[in-house]
Amino acid sequence: MRIVAKIGTASITTDAGVIDTAAIARLADEVAALKAGGHDVIVVSSGAVAAGLAVLDMTQRPSDIQTVQAVSAVGQSRLVEAYNIEFARHSLIGAQLLVDSMDFVERTQYLHLRTTIDRLLDLGCVPIVNENDAIANDELRYGDNDRIAAMIANSVNADVLVLLTDMDGVFTADPRTDSTATLIPFIRADDPLLSISADSGGSGRGSGGMASKLTAARMASWSGVRCVIARAARRGVLQGAVSDELVGTTFAPHERTLSARKLWIAFAAEVAGVVQVDEGARQALIDRPNSLLPAGVVAATGDFAARDVVDVVSADGEVFARGIASMSAAAVSEFGGRRTADIPEGYNEVVHRDDLVVLSLGLSAARR
Numbered sequence: 001m002r003i004v005a006k007i008g009t010a011s012i013t014t015d016a017g018v019i020d021t022a023a024i025a026r027l028a029d030e031v032a033a034l035k036a037g038g039h040d041v042i043v044v045s046s047g048a049v050a051a052g053l054a055v056l057d058m059t060q061r062p063s064d065i066q067t068v069q070a071v072s073a074v075g076q077s078r079l080v081e082a083y084n085i086e087f088a089r090h091s092l093i094g095a096q097l098l099v100d101s102m103d104f105v106e107r108t109q110y111l112h113l114r115t116t117i118d119r120l121l122d123l124g125c126v127p128i129v130n131e132n133d134a135i136a137n138d139e140l141r142y143g144d145n146d147r148i149a150a151m152i153a154n155s156v157n158a159d160v161l162v163l164l165t166d167m168d169g170v171f172t173a174d175p176r177t178d179s180t181a182t183l184i185p186f187i188r189a190d191d192p193l194l195s196i197s198a199d200s201g202g203s204g205r206g207s208g209g210m211a212s213k214l215t216a217a218r219m220a221s222w223s224g225v226r227c228v229i230a231r232a233a234r235r236g237v238l239q240g241a242v243s244d245e246l247v248g249t250t251f252a253p254h255e256r257t258l259s260a261r262k263l264w265i266a267f268a269a270e271v272a273g274v275v276q277v278d279e280g281a282r283q284a285l286i287d288r289p290n291s292l293l294p295a296g297v298v299a300a301t302g303d304f305a306a307r308d309v310v311d312v313v314s315a316d317g318e319v320f321a322r323g324i325a326s327m328s329a330a331a332v333s334e335f336g337g338r339r340t341a342d343i344p345e346g347y348n349e350v351v352h353r354d355d356l357v358v359l360s361l362g363l364s365a366a367r368r
């Protein structure tokens, strides 16, 4: 089997915010056991920023993004070094891969990423993936590794995605603030998730909270990948997840799947604006794969640029699709409602059909 195991900052650092080598050692032991059983394992690890803060004697995460990016560069190499030391005890070879969100959208990069991971697995290595925090464009960053892990699971056709955190799984509400919260052992592919209270706050060290894990689990589901959210410190957690034991919260895979590109669009971290369309356009997009043309557009809101992700809403305000805009909000406002013949070249489509996901699949329920 192919397993993608993501470990969050909260589980890989001590309360003092320093890299917890014991946690990495435990994970390495689990990875080694799976490798010995003939499985492929890809680790997605957070912790670069936390590791950098400790080295630089910073007690708090800086508020400006440039410093955070610089700190991540200090921490990333040390993080991977810690993995290499623990993997070496098992004669395993770690391999660092730094990715950003566009790597899942630009086809050439996407194929390179997939091929390199495949080749590393062929060579018997353990890929250790993190977001390329030091370089990633602030506007385009995922900012959380939960989504990145889900995209990796999609791209390598993983059998299971395990999101390792500091809780036993998904509870009905955050157990830190609600003592009556109970663990949810199993979530079906089409459960709406609406009854779960999960926000982006959490341990204070991680960045995504449970909300981003629920999104990642939904992304895995739409990739045909089973997802397990479980406690990193639980003994045998990866083996349990592989054997389909209930070691935390298990999300069933969906029968229908989306391509990596459409998955990224549907669950994009940032939605920059809204394009409202008339009923004829809504019907055309729902009926079959069509591009959204200016003729059907009623209004554009939000200051989005070409290549930003936008929600597409019907006349009554329902979000029914999401896509990458081919032109800016200003251009959509200028050309919206006009027929193709009256529009200058290059402005014929507001969203190309390859860049459009119709959300009547129930995806909207999984929004952040």
Ligand SMILES: Nc1ncnc2c1ncn2[C@@H]1O[C@H](COP(=O)(O)OP(=O)(O)O)[C@@H](O)[C@H]1O
Pocket: 007, 008, 009, 010, 011, 046, 164, 165, 166, 167, 169, 170, 171, 172, 173, 174, 175, 176, 196, 197, 198, 199, 201, 202, 203, 204, 205, 206, 207, 208, 209, 210, 211
């Ligand atoms: N419904 C919920 N069930 C479990 N944990 C939740 C829930 N809602 C919020 N949380 C919080 O999410 C935190 C885990 O997210 P985070 O701190 O980002 O960890 P990680 O570093 O593992 O990504 C938990 O510590 C918990 O406080």
Ligand SMILES: N[C@@H](CCC(=O)OP(=O)(O)O)C(=O)O
Pocket: 007, 008, 009, 010, 045, 046, 047, 048, 049, 050, 072, 130, 131, 133, 143, 144, 145, 146, 205, 206, 207, 208, 209
């Ligand atoms: N890429 C960042 C971590 C971002 C992130 O997703 O954190 P977390 O929510 O703890 O998994 C880092 O290495 O510090």
